[in-house]
Amino acid sequence: MLRIAVPNKGSLSGPAGEMLHEAGYQQRKASKELVLVDPENEVEFFYLRPRDIAIYVSSGRLDIGITGRDLLLDSGARAEELLPLGFARSTFRYAAKPGTITSPDDLRGLTVATSYEGIVARHLADKGIDASVVHLDGAVETAIELGVAQVIADVVETGTSLRNAGLEVVGEPILQSEAVVIRRSGGEEQENPKVQQFLRRLQGVLVARTYVMMDYDIRAEHLEEAVALTPGLESPTISPLHDQGWVAVRSMVRTSDAQRIMDDLYDLGARAILTTGIHACRL
Ligand SMILES: Nc1ncnc2c1ncn2[C@@H]1O[C@H](COP(=O)(O)OP(=O)(O)OP(=O)(O)O)[C@@H](O)[C@H]1O
Ligand SMILES: O=P(O)(O)OC[C@H]1O[C@H](OP(=O)(O)OP(=O)(O)O)[C@H](O)[C@@H]1O
């Protein structure tokens, strides 16, 4: 039975559960359930605090886990990324009151409040900056107003929390984060066929979320130009139509490009242009 760590709370928990459900795995019905066995898929899910997941996985007690890249790096645990999952995307940045500091170099001698002490301490050490770090559990943006620190380092997505606290970002992002599947560093998990199957299922969900299937009819003489617009992942399927001057084309296209491609195909003379969603996929 494959043993997988899943976030039990916070920003990662909902989207991780949805992705696993889309990949055909059973998910817990109540947020108090700590373990769920899915016998049909031979998987056991352990619902753990996102911050703890890299530690469990690095210990080898669990085969793989879903967590945030920032949490993985902050933990310092001997675990590494297997697959980025495209949700809970965020940056990790310094912020301060406008006009107080302009670059991380100005942090010398100041105090930085953060929930991600590991990342901040390493970043300061790498840059040779001598600053104090104070650990707070959350709502870090308030630390400056209350005089606990002059600078914060925190997760920034839309920037709304910073704006509401009257803060602005300082310097470039320290890192870009998103949800990731992790395994123990140097472990053999990637060779495990069950792990490979799990990753293929999640990759299938990512593809189904990113692509639509496009079908259209086009006059044979315009086929090459049409195929250039819809090259597909490998090569589009071309089927003959009863009217010999026309062919039918079927190809996967990125959802974000679909409307533009439909316009271009129409201009080229394509007709009966349809897109349909993909529910699941194995590439
Ligand atoms: N607003 C956000 N947008 C995108 N990702 C976020 C956001 N806030 C936190 N994350 C990501 O979620 C993970 C942190 O999850 P965690 O459960 O520890 O914190 P949280 O989502 O802020 O929940 P909590 O309410 O317990 O603080 C990190 O990977 C972080 O990058
Ligand atoms: O840039 P934004 O879109 O505003 O998102 C970033 C905010 O979201 C998270 O906070 P959360 O609401 O989880 O509260 P917390 O600080 O207590 O973790 C994170 O810690 C930031 O504060």
Ligand SMILES: [Mg+2]
């Ligand atoms: Mg939070």
